[in-house]
Amino acid sequence: MPQPETRLTRREHYEADTRHRQAKYWPAWKRTSRNRGCTMESKFLPVIIVDTREQSPLVFKHLPARLGTLATGDYSLAGCEELFSIERKSIPDLISSCTTGRERFERELHRLRGFRFARLLIVGNEADVLAHRYRSNATPKAVLHSLWAFEARYNVPVGLRRTLTVPPSWLNGGCSGSRVSCSM
Numbered sequence: 142m143p144q145p146e147t148r149l150t151r152r153e154h155y156e157a158d159t160r161h162r163q164a165k166y167w168p169a170w171k172r173t174s175r176n177r178g179c180t181m182e183s184k185f186l187p188v189i190i191v192d193t194r195e196q197s198p199l200v201f202k203h204l205p206a207r208l209g210t211l212a213t214g215d216y217s218l219a220g221c222e223e224l225f226s227i228e229r230k231s232i233p234d235l236i237s238s239c240t241t242g243r244e245r246f247e248r249e250l251h252r253l254r255g256f257r258f259a260r261l262l263i264v265g266n267e268a269d270v271l272a273h274r275y276r277s278n279a280t281p282k283a284v285l286h287s288l289w290a291f292e293a294r295y296n297v298p299v300g301l302r303r304t305l306t307v308p309p310s311w312l313n314g315g316c317s318g319s320r321v322s323c324s325m
Contacts, residue, residue, distance in 0.1 A: 191207070230264070232270065
């Protein structure tokens, strides 16, 4: 006697299809309950990767951080090093990046274009640059216009912060527009 044809419900078909896609396209470590990195589960706590070449790294109070070597940027997330990058500059570092180290800095900004989330965090505010509180012959107007040109040319949002605390709204893209000034 032939077996009657069994039909899957929509839910069973969806679950079987989802398991097949996960097995085919997702690495095994993303399918496990102990995931590491950028997954959509809400139970994971992101680990911040601080570049080993960072001379005075930020101190993170609420998230774990560890040292690691990053190809681009100063900060990233574990498992998302190819997707997430933040480059931090102080005002004197920014001035040297806009004058003598411009070619190297533009290469770094070009590499940042490949990230889904990339930010340039300037520790200082626009008033410090406009008041010429740095040691260089570069005019404040030239420095700020270079910064805005970098933002437009390389599609990397720039945030000017007086303090080292960064609000979550800035990380989510809260600072938008062609001339971003997020000073407190």
